[in-house]
Amino acid sequence: QQPVQSPQAVILREGEDAVINCSSSKALYSVHWYRQKHGEAPVFLMILLKGGEQKGHEKISASFNEKKQQSSLYLTASQLSYSGTYFCGTEFRSNDYKLSFGAGTTVTVRA
Amino acid sequence: DSGVTQTPKHLITATGQRVTLRCSPRSEDLSVYWYQQSLDQGLQFLIHYYNGEERAKGNILERFSAQQFPDLHSELNLSSLELGDSALYFCASSLRGGSSTDTQYFGPGTRLTVL
Numbered sequence: 001q002q003p004v005q006s007p008q009a010v011i012l013r014e015g016e017d018a019v020i021n022c023s024s025s026k027a028l029y030s031v032h033w034y035r036q037k038h039g040e041a042p043v044f045l046m047i048l049l050k051g052g053e054q055k056g057h058e059k060i061s062a063s064f065n066e067k068k069q070q071s072s073l074y075l076t077a078s079q080l081s082y083s084g085t086y087f088c089g090t091e092f093r094s095n096d097y098k099l100s101f102g103a104g105t106t107v108t109v110r111a
Numbered sequence: 112d113s114g115v116t117q118t119p120k121h122l123i124t125a126t127g128q129r130v131t132l133r134c135s136p137r138s139e140d141l142s143v144y145w146y147q148q149s150l151d152q153g154l155q156f157l158i159h160y161y162n163g164e165e166r167a168k169g170n171i172l173e174r175f176s177a178q179q180f181p182d183l184h185s186e187l188n189l190s191s192l193e194l195g196d197s198a199l200y201f202c203a204s205s206l207r208g209g210s211s212t213d214t215q216y217f218g219p220g221t222r223l224t225v226l
Contacts, residue, residue: 002153030212032215034217040219041113041201041217041218041219041220042154042201042217043113043217044214044215044216047212047214049212087153087154089154098144098156098159098167098169099156099215100156101146101153101154101155101156102153103152103153104153
């Protein structure tokens with residue numbers, strides 16, 4: 001039931017864009033995105049509920065495609081501060097009380 | 112700083128021993144979640160408590176147990192420790208009881224090393 005994230009890792013230069021995908025074999029109700037820097041706690045980015053909505057956090061946005069059971073996180077004009085590991089957490093029904101997290105995507109942004 | 116505190120920050124112990132990890136949620140939060148993060152794995156959900164009651168269990172071993180006290184702090188007890196239990200243990204808290212729009216705020220974690 002753990003969602004699958006791709007790619008596993010990506011290296012960017014400042015200003016470049018990247019897309020991180022989170023796919024599930026089960027229908028999703030919501031997707032939660034977190035970023036974790038090395039040695040620190042995960043930090044909340046955004047939640048997407050089913051309905052195909054998009055959300056944004058600074059220059060980071062995400063979409064949720066119910067039919068494809070997939071969410072994508074878009075890093076636009078990346079900054080050095082975007083480096084870290086991005087995790088998606090999925091919920092399969094409303095008020096599921098628990099999140100299943102993917103293995104993470106490590107993003108390295110270089111000057 | 113998320114407002115969630117965890118103690119201790121580091122814990123080194125031997126196989127077969129028992130340890131207790133402590134978590135204090137944000138002052139306004141009623142829910143506490145425990146996660147295990149090993150080197151090669153992402154965040155593994157262990158258990159969720161809401162206002163003192165267990166709400167959901169994940170991949171939590173029988174050797175592990177948790178509780179949430181009336182003041183809403185929570186403790187995770189790990190017993191008969193094995194080398195494979197070495198990991199970072201995170202506690203997170205949220206306002207409500209696992210609502211789909213609930214944001215989970217993570218504490219700094221406790222790094223457990225079992226020798």
